[in-house]
Amino acid sequence: MPATPTSTSAAALPVEFRGVGRAFPTASGDRPVLRGIDLVVEAGEILAILGPSGCGKSTLLRIAGGLDRPTSGWVTIAGSPVGDYDARSAIGFQEPRLLPWRTVAQNVALGLPRGTARAAGRAHVARLLELVGLAEFAEHRPREISGGMAQRTSLARALARSPHVLLLDEPFGALDALTRLRMQDLLLEIHAAEPTTVLLVTHDVDEALQLADRIVVLGTEPGPDGAASTDAAPGAGIRQTVVVPGTRPRDRGSAELAELRGRLLDGLGIDRHGAARGIQATSTIPAFPY
Amino acid sequence: MTADASRGGARTSTDPGAGRTGAEDGPAGVTSVDRQSNAPVADGGLAVAVAGPLGVSGIDRREASGRRSGGAGSAGPAGASAVSTRRRLADRRWFRIAGGALLPLGLLVAWQLASTSGAVPVSMLPSPEMVWTAGVDLAERGLLGLYVAISTQRVFIGFAVGAALGLVVGAVVGLSKLGDLLLSPTLGAIRAVPSLAWVPLLILWLKIGEESKVVLIAIGAFFPVYTVVAAALRHVDRQLLEAGRAFGLRGVRLLSVVQLPAAVPSVVSALRLALAQSWLFLVAAELIASSMGLGFLLVDSGNNGRIDRIFLAIILLAVLGKLSDAVVGLFERWAVRKWA
Numbered sequence: 313m314p315a316t317p318t319s320t321s322a323a324a325l326p327v328e329f330r331g332v333g334r335a336f337p338t339a340s341g342d343r344p345v346l347r348g349i350d351l352v353v354e355a356g357e358i359l360a361i362l363g364p365s366g367c368g369k370s371t372l373l374r375i376a377g378g379l380d381r382p383t384s385g386w387v388t389i390a391g392s393p394v395g396d397y398d399a400r401s402a403i404g405f406q407e408p409r410l411l412p413w414r415t416v417a418q419n420v421a422l423g424l425p426r427g428t429a430r431a432a433g434r435a436h437v438a439r440l441l442e443l444v445g446l447a448e449f450a451e452h453r454p455r456e457i458s459g460g461m462a463q464r465t466s467l468a469r470a471l472a473r474s475p476h477v478l479l480l481d482e483p484f485g486a487l488d489a490l491t492r493l494r495m496q497d498l499l500l501e502i503h504a505a506e507p508t509t510v511l512l513v514t515h516d517v518d519e520a521l522q523l524a525d526r527i528v529v530l531g532t533e534p535g536p537d538g539a540a541s542t543d544a545a546p547g548a549g550i551r552q553t554v555v556v557p558g559t560r561p562r563d564r565g566s567a568e569l570a571e572l573r574g575r576l577l578d579g580l581g582i583d584r585h586g587a588a589r590g591i592q593a594t595s596t597i598p599a600f601p602y
Numbered sequence: 603m604t605a606d607a608s609r610g611g612a613r614t615s616t617d618p619g620a621g622r623t624g625a626e627d628g629p630a631g632v633t634s635v636d637r638q639s640n641a642p643v644a645d646g647g648l649a650v651a652v653a654g655p656l657g658v659s660g661i662d663r664r665e666a667s668g669r670r671s672g673g674a675g676s677a678g679p680a681g682a683s684a685v686s687t688r689r690r691l692a693d694r695r696w697f698r699i700a701g702g703a704l705l706p707l708g709l710l711v712a713w714q715l716a717s718t719s720g721a722v723p724v725s726m727l728p729s730p731e732m733v734w735t736a737g738v739d740l741a742e743r744g745l746l747g748l749y750v751a752i753s754t755q756r757v758f759i760g761f762a763v764g765a766a767l768g769l770v771v772g773a774v775v776g777l778s779k780l781g782d783l784l785l786s787p788t789l790g791a792i793r794a795v796p797s798l799a800w801v802p803l804l805i806l807w808l809k810i811g812e813e814s815k816v817v818l819i820a821i822g823a824f825f826p827v828y829t830v831v832a833a834a835l836r837h838v839d840r841q842l843l844e845a846g847r848a849f850g851l852r853g854v855r856l857l858s859v860v861q862l863p864a865a866v867p868s869v870v871s872a873l874r875l876a877l878a879q880s881w882l883f884l885v886a887a888e889l890i891a892s893s894m895g896l897g898f899l900l901v902d903s904g905n906n907g908r909i910d911r912i913f914l915a916i917i918l919l920a921v922l923g924k925l926s927d928a929v930v931g932l933f934e935r936w937a938v939r940k941w942a
C-alpha cells in the first residue's frame with residue numbers, strides 16, 4: 313500500500329445533518345439556498361454530493377466544516393456540534409486558495425495539525441507531495457504551477473491534517489482525465505490506509521460512482537414543467553440518495569453502474585442520451601441547466 | 603460572489619495582487635493632492651523622488667515579475683535568441699544606470715552651453731561651474747556638510763516616527779472594525795488639512811526647534827503609510843483568510859501567516875511614498891522657519907540673490923531624494939520578490 317500514514321492517524325468520525333437550512337440575505341429578503349437537509353454520514357464512509365451548479369453543495373460542505381453556520385437545524389461530528397472552523401475536519405476548497413508568497417511545500421505544511429514536530433512535519437509534507445506527484449515542484453511558488461497542480465497542492469494540504477472528516481469540494485475539477493483517474497485512485501488508497509470520513513462534492517457522476525459508498529443528489533423540487541429549477545425560491549434539499557453497490561475499486565464499465573448512472577442523470581434532469589432539456593451534453597459529464 | 607464551477611479553477615493567487623494594485627492607487631491620489639498644496643515650495647526639487655514610487659516602480663515591478671516567470675525557462679531556440687539578448691541587455695544593471703544617466707548628462711551639457719553662450723544671463727542661469735564653486739565654497743566653510751547632515755537627519759527621524767505610527771495605526775484601523783469606526787473619520791479629516799496649515803501651530807507649540815520640523819515631516823510620512831496599510835489589511839483576500847482560519851490559524855498567527863505577508867508589498871511601496879513625502883515636508887518646514895538645512899539655504903540664497911546656491915540646493919535635494927528612494931527601492935524589490 314503506497315499510502316502509509318506518516319503522522320498520528322485520526323479515527324474517522326460520523327457526521328450528522330439535522331434539518332439543515334441556509335438562507336442568504338438579499339435586498340429582496342432572505343433567499344433560501346438549502347432546506348431541510350437530513351443526512352447521516354457514517355464514520356469512514358465516502359459520501360459523494362452531486363447537484364447542479366449553484367444548488368448549495370459548497371454551502372453544505374462549508375457548514376459541515378464550521379466555515380458557515382446553518383440558519384436552521386444543526387450539524388454534529390461524533391455527536392458534538394460543529395464549532396467555528398472545526399479542527400476535526402479539513403477542507404479542500406473549490407479554488408486552490410494557496411498563499412502566493414509561500415512555496416508549494418510550505419502551503420501543504422499549513423495543513424499540518426498544530427504541534428507537529430518539525431522533522432516529522434517535513435517528512436509528511438514530502439510524502440504527500442510525492443503522492444500527488446508534485447515532489448519536483450515543492451519549492452515552486454503557486455504562480456509558477458498550473459491550475460491542476462495548484463488543486464493537487466490544495467488536496468495535499470487538506471490531507472496533511474489527517475482529519476477525522478475530509479471535506480473535498482470538486483477536488484479534481486481542474487485535472488485532465490488521466491491525472492483525475494490517478495488522483496481518484498490516490499484518494500481511495502489514502503482512505504484505505506488512513507480511514508477518514510469523506511464528503512466529496514463533484515459534478516461528475518462517474519467520479520461519484522467510482523469513489524463513493526453513497527451518493528446524495530441535491531436539488532430543488534421539480535417545477536410544474538417537471539424540470540429541476542435552481543432559481544425558484546424554496547432552496548435545495550436531498551432529492552435522491554443512492555447506495556453504490558460493490559466494493560472499491562469498482563469496474564468503471566460494469567452494467568450495474570451504468571444503470572445507476574442513468575438513474576442519477578435522470579435525477580439531475582438529464583435524459584439518458586446525454587441531452588439536458590435540449591442542451592447538448594458532452595460525454596458523461598453532465599451539462600447542467602442554469 | 604458567484605461560485606461558478608468553471609471559474610473555480612481560476613487561480614486565486616492573482617487576486618491579492620489585483621487588490622493591492624487598487625490599494626496603491628489610493629495613496630497615489632493622496633500624495634498628488636498633498637503635492638499640489640505644496641507645489642510652490644518643493645515641487646522642483648522633489649519631482650524625481652516623487653515620480654519614483656508612483657509611476658516607475660509600479661510598472662517596473664510588474665514587468666520584471668512577468669519577465670521572470672515567463673521568460674526564465676524559455677531560452678533556447680535560435681529564433682528567439684535575438685529577443686532574449688535584447689531583454690537581457692535591458693536588464694543589465696550597467697545598462698540601466700547608463701540609460702538613466704543619459705538625460706541628466708544631456709541636461710548638464712545643455713545647461714553649460716546655455717549659460718556660457720550668453721543666451722541666458724548668468725543672473726538667471728548660473729553656469730555649472732559657478733554652482734560647483736558655490737558648493738566648494740560652502741563646503742570649505744563647513745556649512746554644506748552641516749546643512750546636508752541636518753536635513754537628512756530631520757528626514758530620517760521624521761520618516762521613522764511617522765512611518766512607525768502609520769504602521770501601527772494603519773494596522774489597528776485595518777484589522778479591527780472598532781478601530782476603523784472610531785479612528786478613520788477623524789484621521790481622514792486630519793489628512794484633509796493641507797500640510798502647511800500645521801506650520802504656524804507647530805511653531806507656536808514647539809518653537810522653531812528641531813521638534814517642529816520633525817513633527818511636520820512625521821505628519822507627512824504618517825498618512826501614506828497609514829492609508830495604505832489600513833487599506834491593504836482590510837482588503838486581504840477573504841478566501842485566503844478563510845483558508846487560513848480553516849487550517850486553524852487565529853489571532854497573531856493568522857496575522858503573521860496570512861494578513862501581514864499579504865500586505866507587505868503595498869506596505870513597502872507606502873514606505874517609499876512616505877519617504878518622498880518626508881523630503882517634501884522637510885523643505886516646507888525649513889523654508890518657513892529654520893537656521894540650517896537645505897531649505898534654509900534656499901530661502902537664504904533667495905533673499906541674497908545667490909542663484910548659484912539655489913541651484914546647488916535643488917540639485918542636492920534631487921540627489922538626496924533619489925538616493926534614499928533607491929535604497930528603499932532595493933528593499934521594495936526584495937520584499938516583492940519574497941512576498942508577492
Ligand SMILES: Nc1ncnc2c1ncn2[C@@H]1O[C@H](COP(=O)(O)OP(=O)(O)OP(=O)(O)O)[C@@H](O)[C@H]1O
Nearest residue numbers: 336345364365366367368369370371372605606607
Ligand atoms: N456568502 C454568500 N452570500 C450570498 N449568497 C451566497 C453566498 N454563498 C453562496 N451563496 C449562494 O448560494 C447558492 C449556492 O452556492 P454554492 O457555492 O453552495 O453552490 P454550489 O452548489 O457549490 O455550486 P457550484 O457547483 O457551481 O460550485 C448560490 O446561488 C450562491 O449565490
Ligand SMILES: [Mg+2]
Nearest residue numbers: 369370406605
Ligand atoms: Mg461549489
